[in-house]
Amino acid sequence: xxxxxxxxxxxxxxxxxxRGSWNSIQAIEENLQEGKYKEAMLSTVDLLNSIRELDxxxxxxxxxxxxxxxxxxFVNVMLKRR
Numbered sequence: 001x002x003x004x005x006x007x008x009x010x011x012x013x014x015x016x017x018x019r020g021s022w023n024s025i026q027a028i029e030e031n032l033q034e035g036k037y038k039e040a041m042l043s044t045v046d047l048l049n050s051i052r053e054l055d056x057x058x059x060x061x062x063x064x065x066x067x068x069x070x071x072x073x074f075v076n077v078m079l080k081r082r
Contacts, residue, residue: 017050
C-alpha cells in the first residue's frame, strides 16, 4: 500500500480494507477448493466492498490534492498582484 495514495487520516482504514481484501481472496480460494460456492460468492462480495472503499479513499485523496493545488495557485496569483 502506498502512503501517497491515501490521506494521512485514512491510512489506518485503508490498511484494514487492504488486509480485508487479502483475507477475502484467501477465503475465496479456500471455499472454491472445498466446493463451497455460496461462501465463495459471499467472500467475493466482501472483496468487492473492500476494493470499493479503497477506491473511495484514494479518490478522496485525489480531490484533496486538487483542492490544495487550486488553492495554492490562487494564493500565488493574488500575491503577484500586490
